[in-house]
Amino acid sequence: xxxxxxxxxxxxxxxxxxxxxxxxxxxxxxxxxxxxxxxxxxxxxxxxxxxxxxxxxxxxxxxxxxxxxxxxxxxxxxxxxxxxxxxxxxxxxxxxxxxxxxxxxxxxxxxxxxxxxxxxxxxxxxxxxxxxxxxxxxxxxxxxxxxxxxxxxxxxxxxxxxxxxxxxxxxxxxxxxxxxxxxxxxxxxxxxxxxxxxxxxxxxxxxxxxxxxxxxxxxxxxxxxxxxxxxxxxxxxxxxxxxxxxxxxxxxxxxxxxxxxxxxxxxxxxxxxxxxxxxxxxxxxxxxxxxxxxxxxxxxxxxxxxxxxxxxxxxxxxxxxxxxxxxxxxxxxxxxxxxxxxxxxxxxxxxxxxxxxxxxxxxxxxxxxxxxxxxxxxxxxxxxxxxxxxxxxxxxxxxxxxxxxxxxxxxxxxxxxxxxxxxxxxxxxxxxxxxxxxxxxxxxxxxxxxxxxxxxxxxxxxxxxxxxxxxxxxxxxxxxxxxxxxxxxxxxxxxxxxxxxxxxx
Amino acid sequence: xxxxxxxxxxxxxxxxxxxxxxxxxxxxxxxxxxxxxxxxxxxxxxxxxxxxxxxxxxxxxxxxxxxxxxxxxxxxxxxxxxxxxxxxxxxxxxxxxxxxxxxxxxxxxxxxxxxxxxxxxxxxxxxxxxxxxxxxxxxxxxxxxxxxxxxxxxxxxxxxxxxxxxxxxxxxxxxxxxxxxxxxxxxxxxxxxxxxxxxxxxxxxxxxxxxxxxxxxxxxxxxxxxxxxxxxxxxxxxxxxxxxxxxxxxxxxxxxxxxxxxxxxxxxxxxxxxxxxxxxxxxxxxxxxxxxxxxxxxxxxxxxx
Numbered sequence: 001x002x003x004x005x006x007x008x009x010x011x012x013x014x015x016x017x018x019x020x021x022x023x024x025x026x027x028x029x030x031x032x033x034x035x036x037x038x039x040x041x042x043x044x045x046x047x048x049x050x051x052x053x054x055x056x057x058x059x060x061x062x063x064x065x066x067x068x069x070x071x072x073x074x075x076x077x078x079x080x081x082x083x084x085x086x087x088x089x090x091x092x093x094x095x096x097x098x099x100x101x102x103x104x105x106x107x108x109x110x111x112x113x114x115x116x117x118x119x120x121x122x123x124x125x126x127x128x129x130x131x132x133x134x135x136x137x138x139x140x141x142x143x144x145x146x147x148x149x150x151x152x153x154x155x156x157x158x159x160x161x162x163x164x165x166x167x168x169x170x171x172x173x174x175x176x177x178x179x180x181x182x183x184x185x186x187x188x189x190x191x192x193x194x195x196x197x198x199x200x201x202x203x204x205x206x207x208x209x210x211x212x213x214x215x216x217x218x219x220x221x222x223x224x225x226x227x228x229x230x231x232x233x234x235x236x237x238x239x240x241x242x243x244x245x246x247x248x249x250x251x252x253x254x255x256x257x258x259x260x261x262x263x264x265x266x267x268x269x270x271x272x273x274x275x276x277x278x279x280x281x282x283x284x285x286x287x288x289x290x291x292x293x294x295x296x297x298x299x300x301x302x303x304x305x306x307x308x309x310x311x312x313x314x315x316x317x318x319x320x321x322x323x324x325x326x327x328x329x330x331x332x333x334x335x336x337x338x339x340x341x342x343x344x345x346x347x348x349x350x351x352x353x354x355x356x357x358x359x360x361x362x363x364x365x366x367x368x369x370x371x372x373x374x375x376x377x378x379x380x381x382x383x384x385x386x387x388x389x390x391x392x393x394x395x396x397x398x399x400x401x402x403x404x405x406x407x408x409x410x411x412x413x414x415x416x417x418x419x420x421x422x423x424x425x426x427x428x429x430x431x432x433x434x435x436x437x438x439x440x441x442x443x444x445x446x447x448x449x450x451x452x453x454x455x456x457x458x459x460x461x462x463x464x465x466x467x468x469x470x471x472x473x474x475x476x477x478x479x480x481x482x483x484x485x486x487x488x489x490x491x492x493x494x495x496x497x498x499x500x501x502x503x504x505x
Numbered sequence: 506x507x508x509x510x511x512x513x514x515x516x517x518x519x520x521x522x523x524x525x526x527x528x529x530x531x532x533x534x535x536x537x538x539x540x541x542x543x544x545x546x547x548x549x550x551x552x553x554x555x556x557x558x559x560x561x562x563x564x565x566x567x568x569x570x571x572x573x574x575x576x577x578x579x580x581x582x583x584x585x586x587x588x589x590x591x592x593x594x595x596x597x598x599x600x601x602x603x604x605x606x607x608x609x610x611x612x613x614x615x616x617x618x619x620x621x622x623x624x625x626x627x628x629x630x631x632x633x634x635x636x637x638x639x640x641x642x643x644x645x646x647x648x649x650x651x652x653x654x655x656x657x658x659x660x661x662x663x664x665x666x667x668x669x670x671x672x673x674x675x676x677x678x679x680x681x682x683x684x685x686x687x688x689x690x691x692x693x694x695x696x697x698x699x700x701x702x703x704x705x706x707x708x709x710x711x712x713x714x715x716x717x718x719x720x721x722x723x724x725x726x727x728x729x730x731x732x733x734x735x736x737x738x739x740x741x742x743x744x745x746x747x748x749x750x751x752x753x754x755x756x757x758x759x760x761x762x763x764x765x766x767x768x769x770x771x772x773x774x775x776x777x778x779x780x781x782x783x784x785x786x787x788x789x790x791x792x793x794x795x796x797x798x799x800x801x802x803x804x805x806x807x808x809x810x
Contacts, residue, residue, distance in 0.1 A: 037760075037768060039586045122558065126551055176588055195587050195594070197760045226669050226758040228649075234656045234668040391773055395540050398549065429549040
């Protein structure tokens with residue numbers, strides 16, 4: 001249905017009738033649209049991109065990663081030291097207060113860490129927090145975090161999804177109360193929440209002055225969920241919205257041509273890739289257990305053309321199974337150029353001179369998948385294409401395995417290869433390769449505290465994945481942002497719009 | 506009339522029970538709810554933990570019994586997605602849908618019935634052709650297209666109505682027209698056909714012969730008989746509007762119950778879907794029951810049957 005609703009013809013109609021946009025600069029309010037209904041504003045109890053966006057504005061982490069330079073600086077912590085591989089000491093910032101007036105100190109950090117680390121409390125994305133064992137208060141402004149095992153990406157996680165909550169308030173209201181009346185130390189405080197529908201935020205006047213996030217500049221944020229893109233466009237034209245994103249490429253081009261809005265495009269950390277049943281879970285005689293067949297498929301698909309014609313924008317062809325900005329994402333790996341002739345030769349060499357037939361699964365971007373099956377058809381690989389709901393495909397992959405599928409992964413915007421390659425090549429239920437060598441290398445890379453050693457072992461693992469063509473990384477995704485020309489804003493590659501960095505021109 | 510009412514009521518209750526069992530059972534066939542709740546990054550052990558936490562590992566009869574017992578008391582459990590009581594969520598969303606449904610069906614009836622009557626009084630006349638044209642348009646135009654056309658005209662060109670939201674009555678004008686217009690053609694054609702039928706009937710001729718005024722003949726004698734199938738149809742349409750206004754709710758960002766149901770299915774939010782299916786079917790059942798009673802009142806012969 002959504003495909004129909006997003007019909008370009010309808011959009012053209014909206015476009016044809018459009019007048020000049022009236023931004024809400026005068027009332028110092030930025031009107032924003034989300035497409036998806038956010039389940040719960042409590043950042044530990046949602047797994048949506050919208051949740052991450054709100055999290056960065058409402059709460060602070062102990063550490064901050066500058067999205068442009070990639071450097072880590074203190075936020076609620078001023079500095080930190082590793083006592084040993086599994087013990088991290090942090091000195092906390094003094095003089096910070098939560099939106100409800102509660103002063104920030106070590107008790108808040110201890111309560112937050114101990115709550116989220118406890119599996120029983122059911123934090124939605126366990127991986128974000130389950131590396132922590134507990135926290136203890138050393139002084140009023142000094143804490144110690146104990147890790148379960150050595151986890152060098154800890155700093156990246158503390159700079160990302162781990163927000164610090166007010167201990168007294170959270171003990172009283174819990175995740176449901178926090179979702180309805182969120183309280184943090186962040187640059188924006190929440191005025192009202194209508195679950196899933198409408199979120200109103202305002203500038204937090206007492207935001208701590210030394211924050212690496214800088215001070216918020218825009219007074220009010222009014223965020224509404226509008227599921228249909230055409231309606232978002234209509235609101236943009238009629239002045240009801242000032243900022244929308246995830247605009248489809250063709251529509252972004254038309255909006256850009258109008259000249260009334262700023263259209264920006266930036267890559268996101270999400271990558272698309274093909275999985276192959278190398279482990280032979282769908283049958284021992286499965287052709288995808290053969291390296292030559294996997295390599296043939298890799299040569300058969302013209303990723304460059306798919307990027308240029310369908311994804312557009314700042315999307316790039318990706319050769320290594322990780323996002324290039326991630327720590328440890330080795331770029332010097334075997335690449336598979338578009339070469340249908342070579343693909344045919346490889347197939348013949350593998351014992352399939354007359355081609356073969358494969359079940360091909362996907363859950364999103366049907367048009368990309370169809371382009372790929374066109375390329376496969378051209379070299380003699382006939383595919384039975386099946387588009388499933390995400391949860392259904394995931395379940396099938398876990399339980400029975402699928403021969404070949406088109407998948408995507410966003411790494412939760414975490415800039416460390418442990419969030420990408422280690423997710424899928426360590427014998428988990430979605431590891432379709434089950435390669436002991438790769439697992440061993442990744443174990444070293446994930447737990448070593450020596451950055452050089454980590455890089456070395458991620459590199460080994462990624463090179464082997466590419467050499468063996470275990471999976472075929474395809475491309476990175478991109479996002480289009482369309483906003484009023486009164487707004488000063490530059491998107492970042494992690495696809496997290498930071499409202500506190502936006503200002504009026 | 507009492508026996509008839511009780512019979513209908515008993516039937517309605519049986520249907521309710523059947524629907525509740527079906528909705529409960531069907532959802533377990535739609536995939537593993539534990540995997541859906543655990544999310545994109547969960548490991549197999551995470552999923553097992555979720556399964557145990559939500560009690561999916563218990564026999565389904567026990568789960569159904571517990572659910573039904575709580576549902577009767579208005580407790581549909583907690584939404585897996587929103588982590589809020591389903592009853593709170595549904596009642597919030599349902600109010601938007603109810604307003605939309607009532608306005609939509611009123612709009613449809615208020616335009617369709619007079620048009621249908623007028624068309625029947627003068628068959629093949631200019632007014633009949635106009636009525637036919639309007640009804641064909643209504644049937645042929647997809648709701649999302651019509652909705653966006655209205656948005657383009659009234660929100661962008663003239664800027665008199667807001668394109669989305671549910672803050673004031675202005676927000677409901679365009680959705681009402683879109684939703685009502687979709688239901689209108691069937692009601693109008695049925696009114697016209699019914700009226701044409703009865704206008705040729707003996708009792709109408711008799712009424713005219715005994716000197717009853719044209720207005721009295723039309724509305725007391727003819728329409729009362731012609732309207733019976735329309736009442737049944739309107740009841741079904743009303744049920745459809747309450748559960749099926751997904752497209753309209755999505756276009757105008759109204760966040761009603763229909764859109765909630767649609768999204769909840771995709772999110773595998775079982776408690777919400779179960780509650781909504783039960784409530785939507787209750788609407789159908791109640792409206793059908795009421796239309797049966799109304800028809801029995803309009804036509805005494807039905808009470809016997």
